Amino acid sequence: MRFYLEVLLTICLLCVIAVDGIAQVRPDIVQRPIKWDEQREKLSLEYLLQRHGIQTDTARITPKIVVVHWTDVMSVRKTIGVFNPVELPARPNLKKASALNVSSQFVIGRDGSIFQLLPETTFARHTIGLNYCAIGIENIGSARYPLTQAQLEANTALIKYLMAKYPIEFVIGHHEYQVFRGSNWWKETDPNYLTKKTDPGDAFMNQLRLNLGVQGDLVHHLSK
Numbered sequence: 001m002r003f004y005l006e007v008l009l010t011i012c013l014l015c016v017i018a019v020d021g022i023a024q025v026r027p028d029i030v031q032r033p034i035k036w037d038e039q040r041e042k043l044s045l046e047y048l049l050q051r052h053g054i055q056t057d058t059a060r061i062t063p064k065i066v067v068v069h070w071t072d073v074m075s076v077r078k079t080i081g082v083f084n085p086v087e088l089p090a091r092p093n094l095k096k097a098s099a100l101n102v103s104s105q106f107v108i109g110r111d112g113s114i115f116q117l118l119p120e121t122t123f124a125r126h127t128i129g130l131n132y133c134a135i136g137i138e139n140i141g142s143a144r145y146p147l148t149q150a151q152l153e154a155n156t157a158l159i160k161y162l163m164a165k166y167p168i169e170f171v172i173g174h175h176e177y178q179v180f181r182g183s184n185w186w187k188e189t190d191p192n193y194l195t196k197k198t199d200p201g202d203a204f205m206n207q208l209r210l211n212l213g214v215q216g217d218l219v220h221h222l223s224k
């Protein structure tokens with residue numbers, strides 16, 4: 001009888017460990033690599049030097065910030081189509097700053113499906129002043145089509161996974177990025193190169209940070 005009880009207890013214990021371990025596992029991620037060639041690498045190195053003032057011979061980052069976005073483009077396929085070309089097509093303000101096209105490491109669909117476009121440690125242009133250390137997560141959505149519950153859950157799972165893997169210190173929405181101006185985190189050589197952003201908004205970010213158990217008050221955390 002005692003033997004059976006011990007076996008039962010061991011099984012229960014293993015179940016608890018297994019359930020606890022699930023929170024750290026890699027979520028399902030579909031690989032959809034965008035074009036990365038010599039030209040994209042060259043333009044990325046130029047961006048790192050000219051915009052961030054960082055001289056390096058490899059376009060790799062150590063991720064310390066996660067920036068959450070929405071696309072304003074309403075499908076994963078179209079978004080990947082926008083990010084795939086190496087050079088920026090036509091956004092005069094951005095093009096003047098660099099010919100490198102915008103992109104992000106991840107895109108999340110309306111149903112919560114996660115797509116990876118670039119390795120997590122590869123440089124991507126998505127957030128002025130912070131690209132040198134930031135992973136970008138784009139979500140299919142807009143002001144008219146706010147992000148979904150499935151996207152909230154997918155962002156939570158993906159960022160938990162990234163936080164376990166890298167020394168992530170901040171999880172921010174793109175609309176919050178200018179909070180870093182004036183801090184050592186901000187690296188942009190032209191103080192006038194700024195764009196106003198509203199994605200993805202306070203409601204989504206507050207809920208996401210609550211799910212992740214990370215800082216709620218970004219300004220307070222920065223000033224510490």
Ligand SMILES: [Zn+2]
Binds near residue numbers: 199
């Ligand atoms: Zn954005």
